[in-house]
Amino acid sequence: MSIGRPPAARPIALAGLLAALWSGWAWAHAFPERSEPRVGAVVRASPAAVRIWFDGDLEPAFSRITVTDSRGQRVDRDDARVDPQNRRLLGVGLRPLAPGAYTVRWRVLAVDGHQTEGDYTFTLKGPE
Amino acid sequence: MKYPRSLPWVALLFVAHAGPAWAHGVIGKRFFPATLTIDDPFVADELSLPSVLHIKGSEAKQTTLGAEFSKRITPDLGLSIGAEYNFIDPNDPDERSSSGFGNPELSVKYTFFKSAAHEAVLSLGFGWEIGGAGEKSGGAESFSTLSPALFFGKGLGDLPDTLAFLRPVAVTGVFGAEIPLTDEESNRLTYGVAFEYSLPYLQQFVRDVGLPKPFSQLIPVVELLFQTPLDGGKTTGTVNPGIIWAGKLVEVGVEAIIPINSETGKNVGVRALLHFFLDDIAPTVFRPIFQ
Ligand SMILES: [Cu+2]
Numbered sequence: 001m002s003i004g005r006p007p008a009a010r011p012i013a014l015a016g017l018l019a020a021l022w023s024g025w026a027w028a029h030a031f032p033e034r035s036e037p038r039v040g041a042v043v044r045a046s047p048a049a050v051r052i053w054f055d056g057d058l059e060p061a062f063s064r065i066t067v068t069d070s071r072g073q074r075v076d077r078d079d080a081r082v083d084p085q086n087r088r089l090l091g092v093g094l095r096p097l098a099p100g101a102y103t104v105r106w107r108v109l110a111v112d113g114h115q116t117e118g119d120y121t122f123t124l125k126g127p128e
Numbered sequence: 129m130k131y132p133r134s135l136p137w138v139a140l141l142f143v144a145h146a147g148p149a150w151a152h153g154v155i156g157k158r159f160f161p162a163t164l165t166i167d168d169p170f171v172a173d174e175l176s177l178p179s180v181l182h183i184k185g186s187e188a189k190q191t192t193l194g195a196e197f198s199k200r201i202t203p204d205l206g207l208s209i210g211a212e213y214n215f216i217d218p219n220d221p222d223e224r225s226s227s228g229f230g231n232p233e234l235s236v237k238y239t240f241f242k243s244a245a246h247e248a249v250l251s252l253g254f255g256w257e258i259g260g261a262g263e264k265s266g267g268a269e270s271f272s273t274l275s276p277a278l279f280f281g282k283g284l285g286d287l288p289d290t291l292a293f294l295r296p297v298a299v300t301g302v303f304g305a306e307i308p309l310t311d312e313e314s315n316r317l318t319y320g321v322a323f324e325y326s327l328p329y330l331q332q333f334v335r336d337v338g339l340p341k342p343f344s345q346l347i348p349v350v351e352l353l354f355q356t357p358l359d360g361g362k363t364t365g366t367v368n369p370g371i372i373w374a375g376k377l378v379e380v381g382v383e384a385i386i387p388i389n390s391e392t393g394k395n396v397g398v399r400a401l402l403h404f405f406l407d408d409i410a411p412t413v414f415r416p417i418f419q
Contacts, residue, residue: 029154029376029408032332040292040335055376112411117244118157120333 030056030088030110037122044125050076050104051091058082058090062109065092070101087111099126156244157333158283159326160298162403164381165351165368166320168300169251169279171206171237173407173414174198179212183385183397184219190267191215192230200407200416204239214266228266233257237279247283247298252276259309269308275318277304285333296329306355314359322351328374347372351383364392368399379403 035052037043050067060082067076077093090108102124107117153160153170160168162176179194196210211232217225234256241250255275262268283298301321308315326347331339349372354365370383385397406414 029159031159031328034336038336039332112408114154114408114411116154116157118333 029114029116030054030058030108031116032106032118035104035120039120040122042123042125046097046124047094049091049093051089052104052106054088054090054108054110057087057111059109059111060087062115063090063107065090065104065106067092067094068103068105069097075102097124099124153249153281155242155249155281156247156283156285157329158247158285158298159328159374160281160283160300161324161347161349161372161374161379161381162401163300163322163324163349163351164370164372164383164399164401165353165366165385166300166302166322167253167277167279168322169237169239169249169281171200171204171239171251172198172405173200175404175406176210176401177404179399179401181385181397181399183393184395185393186390187219189215189217189219191217199414202418203416206237208235208237209233210235212266216265216267226265228263229268230266231257231259231262231268231272235275245286247281247285249279249281251279253279253304269310271308271310271312273309274307275304276307277302277318283329285329292334293330295334296326298324298326298329300324314357314361316358317356318353319356320351320353320365322349324349324372342373345373345375347374349381349383354388362389362391364389366392370399377405377409379405 031054032052033055035050037047037050050065052065063082065076065080066074069075075095075097077095080090080092083089083091090106100123101121103119103121105119107115109115153168153172160170162168162174164179176194176196179196181190181192181194183190192212192214194210194212196208198206198208200206209232212230213227214230215225215227235253237251237253239249239251241248253276255277257273257275259272260268260270279300279302281298281300285295287295299321303319304317306316306318324347327339327344328347330337331344349370351368352365353368354363356363365388367386367388368383370381372379372381380402382398382400385399387393
């Protein structure tokens with residue numbers, strides 16, 4: 001029951017819902033689609049950066065990423081940022097890494113206000 | 129017209145009744161999809177439309193179309209209203225088939241414990257099937273049934289590295305009672321668990337095994353749901369293996385319904401669900417009324 005609502009409101013609301021369904025892939029909780037280095041990967045060379053592509057646009061001011069070694073020491077360059085050209089891409093530079101296991105932790109705010117967080121590891125293998 | 133109580137489809141209807149509220153949720157890095165058979169522990173703004181169930185019992189075939197809308201009052205307190213329409217087709221050709229609305233169900237759920245680090249959640253729920261509000265032709269009872277329940281959810285993301293490939297596993301469950309407000313039926317315990325293996329979780333947090341969409345969005349599930357009458361009657365139940373595809377705004381799920389004994393039924397049924405994440409579709413509209 002909608003008192004005083006213009007008759008057009010309902011079709012407009014429905015159209016808005018449908019539009020959200022079709023275009024809305026940029027909305028909602030943001031989860032990663034892929035990463036470099038890849039989740040759980042073993043890499044041979046020290047990567048210059050960690051980059052994560054999300055499935056939705058991020059709020060740059062509230063999106064964070066850090067990388068730590070197995071002792072918990074930060075090895076990133078503390079320059080995490082959302083790519084201005086691609087608001088789904090979050091990255092951070094890395095200092096030269098020694099062989100070992102590294103943990104990437106991220107916490108992002110999607111543009112709709114939903115926060116998500118996660119972590120993964122990758123391993124740098126030394127020369128054989 | 130009043131159906132005799134002894135008809136097996138009366139027992140079968142519990143299969144459809146038992147999952148009146150489907151919720152999805154995110155806790156820590158874990159996304160829990162809406163499960164099809166048992167209610168899960170989250171409150172959310174969401175819409176299940178439709179849910180479909182079809183099963184052949186020893187006396188009748190039952191097809192149920194259901195819908196449910198859930199709304200958060202606060203971030204941890206939610207209300208749901210569910211309705212269903214039943215088609216009942218007796219196997220005996222001399223009996224007439226019938227159809228009609230089942231009783232609607234109102235429910236409230238409150239999440240009282242959450243741990244992001246342990247991907248754990250606990251909630252209390254209370255359901256009220258409104259007796260006499262549906263149609264006899266749809267199998268609706270004239271009496272109400274109350275259903276208090278405890279819900280839990282736990283993701284295994286905190287397993288050690290040696291068991292990393294089990295981290296995508298999550299378990300949700302329910303332990304509750306159904307209290308019919310009548311002398312004709314005994315009280316029953318209702319309990320079940322759902323096991324999920326989240327391929328999105330595997331790809332995003334454990335190991336990128338290179339699955340392309342839509343396979344990277346699939347969550348295989350097995351749900352078990354049992355009901356034990358407290359008057360000494362036999363336990364009935366179903367095992368429900370299936371698969372859920374979870375997009376960002378909608379999910380689709382399908383499961384087989386396998387009766388555990390002849391008291392439950394003899395034939396395998398099927399259920400399916402189309403579920404909309406309203407809080408993600410329109411976050412400014414579908415949010416808790418009180419923050
Ligand atoms: Cu949901």
